[in-house]
Amino acid sequence: MTPAASKLYTDDVSLLMVLIDTNPFFWNSIKSTLSFSKFISNVLAFLNSILLLNQLNQVVLIATGYNSCDYIFDSSASQNQNQRAESLLQKLEEFVEKDESLCREDSVDAPGFSLLSGSLSMALCYIQKVFRSGPLHPRPRILCLHGSPDGPGQYVAIMNAIFSAQRSMVPVDSCILGAQHSAFLQQASYITGGVYLKPQLLDGLFQYLSTVFATDLHSRSFLQLPKPVGVDFRASCFCHKNTIDMGYICSVCLSIFCKHQKKCSTCGSVFGQSQAQDSSTPDRKRKTSVDK
Amino acid sequence: MFCIGAAAAAAAATLPSPSLSFLLEWNGSVAGDGSWLGGDAHLPLSILPLVNGTAVSFLYPSPSLSLSSLCEWRRACRDDSRRSGNRPELRSPLQRRTDAVASPQNQIPIPKLKPAGKERGAEEGDEASTGNTRRIRSGAIQRRVISLLRSKYFTVKNRISVSWSVDGVEVLVRKFGIGVSNMLRQETNGEERRLNRDEEDEEEENDRGRDAWERTYADERSWESLQEDESGLLRPIDNKTLYHAQYRRRLRTATSARIQKGLIRYLYVVIDLSRAATEIDYKPNRMVVVARQVEAFIREFFDQNPLSQIGLLTLKDGVAHCLTELGGSPESHIKALMGKLVCSGDASLQNGLDLVHSLLNQIPSYGHREVLILYSALSTCDPGDIMETIQKCKSSKIRCSVIGLSAELYICKYLCQETGGSYSVSLDEPHLKELVLEHAPPPPAIAEFAIANLIKMGFPQRAAEGVISICSCHKEAKVGGGYTCPRCKARVCELPTECCICGLTLVSSPHLARSYHHLFPITPFDDVAPSVSSDPHKVPKNCFGCQQSLLAPGNLPGLSVTCPKCKQHFCLDCDIYIHESLHNCPGCESFKHSESQ
Numbered sequence: 001m002t003p004a005a006s007k008l009y010t011d012d013v014s015l016l017m018v019l020i021d022t023n024p025f026f027w028n029s030i031k032s033t034l035s036f037s038k039f040i041s042n043v044l045a046f047l048n049s050i051l052l053l054n055q056l057n058q059v060v061l062i063a064t065g066y067n068s069c070d071y072i073f074d075s076s077a078s079q080n081q082n083q084r085a086e087s088l089l090q091k092l093e094e095f096v097e098k099d100e101s102l103c104r105e106d107s108v109d110a111p112g113f114s115l116l117s118g119s120l121s122m123a124l125c126y127i128q129k130v131f132r133s134g135p136l137h138p139r140p141r142i143l144c145l146h147g148s149p150d151g152p153g154q155y156v157a158i159m160n161a162i163f164s165a166q167r168s169m170v171p172v173d174s175c176i177l178g179a180q181h182s183a184f185l186q187q188a189s190y191i192t193g194g195v196y197l198k199p200q201l202l203d204g205l206f207q208y209l210s211t212v213f214a215t216d217l218h219s220r221s222f223l224q225l226p227k228p229v230g231v232d233f234r235a236s237c238f239c240h241k242n243t244i245d246m247g248y249i250c251s252v253c254l255s256i257f258c259k260h261q262k263k264c265s266t267c268g269s270v271f272g273q274s275q276a277q278d279s280s281t282p283d284r285k286r287k288t289s290v291d292k
Numbered sequence: 293m294f295c296i297g298a299a300a301a302a303a304a305a306t307l308p309s310p311s312l313s314f315l316l317e318w319n320g321s322v323a324g325d326g327s328w329l330g331g332d333a334h335l336p337l338s339i340l341p342l343v344n345g346t347a348v349s350f351l352y353p354s355p356s357l358s359l360s361s362l363c364e365w366r367r368a369c370r371d372d373s374r375r376s377g378n379r380p381e382l383r384s385p386l387q388r389r390t391d392a393v394a395s396p397q398n399q400i401p402i403p404k405l406k407p408a409g410k411e412r413g414a415e416e417g418d419e420a421s422t423g424n425t426r427r428i429r430s431g432a433i434q435r436r437v438i439s440l441l442r443s444k445y446f447t448v449k450n451r452i453s454v455s456w457s458v459d460g461v462e463v464l465v466r467k468f469g470i471g472v473s474n475m476l477r478q479e480t481n482g483e484e485r486r487l488n489r490d491e492e493d494e495e496e497e498n499d500r501g502r503d504a505w506e507r508t509y510a511d512e513r514s515w516e517s518l519q520e521d522e523s524g525l526l527r528p529i530d531n532k533t534l535y536h537a538q539y540r541r542r543l544r545t546a547t548s549a550r551i552q553k554g555l556i557r558y559l560y561v562v563i564d565l566s567r568a569a570t571e572i573d574y575k576p577n578r579m580v581v582v583a584r585q586v587e588a589f590i591r592e593f594f595d596q597n598p599l600s601q602i603g604l605l606t607l608k609d610g611v612a613h614c615l616t617e618l619g620g621s622p623e624s625h626i627k628a629l630m631g632k633l634v635c636s637g638d639a640s641l642q643n644g645l646d647l648v649h650s651l652l653n654q655i656p657s658y659g660h661r662e663v664l665i666l667y668s669a670l671s672t673c674d675p676g677d678i679m680e681t682i683q684k685c686k687s688s689k690i691r692c693s694v695i696g697l698s699a700e701l702y703i704c705k706y707l708c709q710e711t712g713g714s715y716s717v718s719l720d721e722p723h724l725k726e727l728v729l730e731h732a733p734p735p736p737a738i739a740e741f742a743i744a745n746l747i748k749m750g751f752p753q754r755a756a757e758g759v760i761s762i763c764s765c766h767k768e769a770k771v772g773g774g775y776t777c778p779r780c781k782a783r784v785c786e787l788p789t790e791c792c793i794c795g796l797t798l799v800s801s802p803h804l805a806r807s808y809h810h811l812f813p814i815t816p817f818d819d820v821a822p823s824v825s826s827d828p829h830k831v832p833k834n835c836f837g838c839q840q841s842l843l844a845p846g847n848l849p850g851l852s853v854t855c856p857k858c859k860q861h862f863c864l865d866c867d868i869y870i871h872e873s874l875h876n877c878p879g880c881e882s883f884k885h886s887e888s889q
Contacts, residue, residue: 069882071839102884118882121870125837125878128869156812159805160875167595167873190754191802230756233775233787235801245753245778246796248746251658253811254555254599254804260746266811269744 012216013056015130015138017123018047018145022096023066025112026148026178034177034202040092043145044085046209051075053214058138060126061088063095064119064146066112067102070095071122113151116144116184120161120172127170139217140170141194147177150184152241162188171195173213177202183232183243190231197226238266536864539872554660555734555807557600558618559593560648561586561664563629565608566639568669568698574721578668578697579635581721585728586666587626592732594622598803599788600734603651604629605644609637610673612644614651620788639667641703642674645681645692652690658745661690663713664731667704668697678703686710691735695727734810749797750778752787764792775800809875817853817867837866837878855879 020043027036047059061073072095073088080087120142127140142165165172171194174185181198189196199208215223234245237258248257253267263270563586569579590602604615604625616628644665652661663685672678685692685707693713694704700717708715714731718724752775755761762769764782774783780794788799820831831852835842840863842852853867854860860879862870870877 067884069878074839077839115882115884117876118878121874121876121878121881122837124874125835125866125869126839128865129838129840132865154881156805156808157876157881159802160809162802163806164874187802227758228754228756231754233753233800233802234751235804244751246748246750249749249799249804251556251745251747252554254807255811256801256804257746264744271744271746 012218013054013058013138014050014216015058015060015127015140016050017126017140017142018043018059018061019064019116019119019123019142020061020072021114021116021144021146021148021177022063022092022099023112023114023148024096024100025066026114030147030178030202034205039145039177039205040089042206042209044088045206046214047073047075048084049210050214054216056138060123062119062122063092063099064114064116064144065095065099066114067099068095069115069118069122070098071126112148113154114146114148115154116146116148116151117154117157117161120144120158120165120188124161124164124168124170127168131168141217142170142172143213144172144174144185144188145177146174146182146185149178149180150182152236152243155184155236155241158184158188162191165192171217173197175199175208175213177205181232183234186228186231187233190228195225196228536868539868554736555597555599555810556659557597557662557734558603558652558655558659559600559662559664559731560603560605560618560651561589561666562605562607562612562644562648563615563666564639564668564697565606565633565635566637566669567635568639569635571668571698574697574724579633581724582666582668582697583629583633585721585725586629588725589728589732590622590625592729594620596732596806597734598806599799605647606632607639607641607644608635610640610643612640612647614647618651618655638671638673639669640674641665641667641672641707642676642678642681645678645685645707649681649685649688649690653688658747660735661688662735663690663692664728665692665694665704666697666728667694667701670698670701672703682707682710693731695724697724734807747797749799750791751801752776752778752784752798754800755783765789812875814871814875814877815856816871817855817862820852820854820861832861835863835866836860837862837870840865858883 020039022036027039043061047061050057050059057075059073059075060071063070063072072091073084075084123142127142130137130140162172165188170192172185172188172192173194174182174189174196176182176185176196176198186196188194195212197208197212199205212225234243235247235256236243237247237256239257239259239261242258244256244258248260249255250257250264250267250269250271252269253264255264255266261271563582565579569577569582571578574581586604593600593602599620601618601620602616602622602625603618606613606615615632616625619625645663648663652663655661690711691713692707692711694708694715696704696715696717698717700715705715707713716727716730718727755772755774755776758772759774760769760771761774761783763774763785765784765786770783770785774785775787775798776783777791777794777796777798779796780791782791782793784791784798788797788803790797831842833841833843835852842850842861842863851864852861853864855862855877858877858879860877862879
């Protein structure tokens with residue numbers, strides 16, 4: 001793993017990996033404010049403007065579905081410049097149909113998380129391929145256009161992806177379309193140095209996209225981009241997948257539990273004198289608790 | 293002073309003359325086929341000593357040729373050439389030893405270490421006649437011999453380790469794997485050292501005589517990175533497949549179900565800054581190389597073990613100094629280390645271990661106590677019995693690991709064996725880096741080493757930028773940043789820490805999450821059998837991760853791997869990236885049914 005800083009970047013050429021949320025349950029819930037078709041037309045205009053900014057710019061679109069993820073569009077692979085939008089829309093339609101067919105009856109009642117961890121992992125693999133391609137390559141970044149709530153089950157996978165992105169210096173930008181903030185994407189943008197934005201008015205999505213997310217990484221330093229309004233660093237516990245702000249940590253494997261346990265469900269260690277470390281005595285200092 | 297080397301050296305106090313090495317040393321140039329390294333024993337090696345620019349050729353082996361006679365000859369040479377340029381004849385005052393040394397026709401022409409009893413008589417005889425000369429030369433000569441052997445003649449493949457000590461207790465020459473297992477130990481005393489000093493200066497001059505370009509090539513061994521292809525052309529070694537195989541092997545050893553790891557570690561890094569660290573076999577010298585690697589290690593360590601702590605110790609002048617206390621900030625450690633890079637005196641393993649022992653006794657019972665020693669010296673200069681100290685470390689469950697920079701030392705090996713650590717000796721700088729970084733991932737936890745416990749921790753939220761509040765750790769008003777303790781709502785500046793008000797351990801969930809890939813390792817991918825991959829319907833055209841074509845040039849099926857869970861195919865590059873850095877399988881993460889497991 002060579003540090004990405006040593007790589008020779010071309011200054012202002014970007015590789016933009018756009019992850020769009022195609023979760024039907026989410027789009028159904030905000031039908032009144034922003035329909036999926038309107039969203040797609042905004043995204044199309046945005047992608048076109050990116051490609052127009054620099055002829056070497058590259059755009060890859062990955063759909064984050066409810067049951068699967070897939071590559072939808074790759075500007076470096078498509079031959080015909082004029083039918084970009086058509087091929088993209090056609091591929092997207094196929095994907096949505098396939099995604100729907102994978103849907104099982106019994107899982108429909110779930111609130112509907114989309115598979116962000118999968119699409120992030122795919123995007124990072126693609127970026128690694130670009131890194132491997134040679135010393136001169138576009139500077140990559142990831143933009144998540146996400147609306148579905150966070151899936152607690154994906155916590156570990158998303159964190160792994162975030163750290164990998166941080167290590168290869170790939171910023172993860174996030175634009176939240178849903179009603180709630182996403183703790184995962186807040187952390188992703190904070191850790192990787194990307195921009196986190198939750199637009200007030202979804203009608204003007206294109207304006208948000210083009211003013212905040214269109215600039216290349218080099219020019220970013222000259223702009224006043226939105227600052228994070230506090231990052232939610234809470235974790236979700238392993239036992240109930242609840243988000244907690246205080247919990248118990250297994251000293252062996254660092255698993256998080258919301259209640260006191262006798263045995264760690266992850267690593268199988270049996271907890272000995274739990275009272276001693278229970279921190280029920282708040283003034284207990286580390287140095288004094290050692291005497292065995 | 294109790295010296296480890298001295299006891300062992302007594303057994304082999306007599307020095308069998310490894311004449312060849314000595315010759316190599318002072319000639320500086322050797323013409324030969326190198327067969328003495330283990331090939332054809334009966335081929336004589338011709339040696340061309342360059343004396344004042346004149347090549348003198350003679351043949352080795354000659355059993356009568358001993359070091360002392362060569363010494364005399366050389367001196368005579370020098371004196372003589374100063375006067376007239378004539379070459380004196382080579383005298384051999386040790387003819388009577390002919391029977392003791394094996395015939396050169398069927399033996400590797402390096403005298404082997406004889407059983408002490410048999411050889412002693414002859415050796416003593418030598419010493420009586422020429423002992424003086426030999427004593428003067430031996431230290432300086434050996435040093436140069438060895439540095440020469442290291443740099444030029446001994447390659448990594450031969451697995452040879454040669455080492456010596458400048459002024460310490462022993463002179464040690466060990467060779468592995470070439471059929472010559474000579475181990476010389478020689479006790480030197482202060483008087484000899486003084487005598488040696490004059491010679492040393494001379495030797496240094498000789499070294500400078502070697503051209504700079506020559507030295508570069510000798511040190512870098514650039515020829516090792518080349519290989520010959522079928523048409524006889526030289527090209528750089530294609531290490532992609534090699535690398536992949538290497539990584540698979542590493543992966544296989546690393547993965548086993550539900551392994552317990554010691555994730556909360558308290559590690560002391562002990563750096564040997566004795567005189568031995570000034571050696572220049574690593575460029576520019578050992579100390580600088582070690583410091584560089586320690587810096588990289590500290591960063592990597594905190595990346596992989598965010599809740600662990602490191603402290604730094606140095607060994608110098610026979611004592612151990614504590615450079616930094618246990619702490620979680622990489623920058624402060626690196627700064628302290630870089631400010632204190634001076635070498636002097638001897639290294640004392642025992643003092644270092646004693647200090648570590650007293651420092652590590654204070655840490656909580658759930659933490660894993662570890663020491664990593666980067667040892668340059670070949671001896672340890674201890675105030676008492678080091679065995680007792682080792683037992684003390686063992687009973688305190690301190691895991692001691694040593695990385696040697698010169699040669700394998702028994703005492704280090706013993707220490708590591710007793711305490712459950714690992715011992716390794718580095719060959720060159722990349723190897724050293726590899727060895728040091730091997731200690732960054734958490735070691736498997738040993739049940740009795742640390743008691744499992746549930747620790748109560750808080751996950752504070754980061755306050756919005758631009759909010760002004762008073763932090764409880766520095767008692768200052770600060771703008772923006774900062775974290776709020778979930779129990780007492782006090783403001784702290786940095787994570788991970790302990791809340792100053794309520795004592796709750798505060799971490800951010802990313803700190804914990806960094807270690808989770810150790811807990812949920814991703815299954816190794818399977819190689820796709822050639823019979824399957826030749827069927828175009830079964831193998832997709834592109835890698836699932838990066839969309840790279842899986843077809844080799846010419847539309848032939850290329851190498852690919854498949855995830856046993858989601859059955860997606862990946863290219864080899866993605867395979868490595870997924871297992872080494874990402875720790876997620878994109879295929880498994882992209883399908884709901886597989887994720888619900």
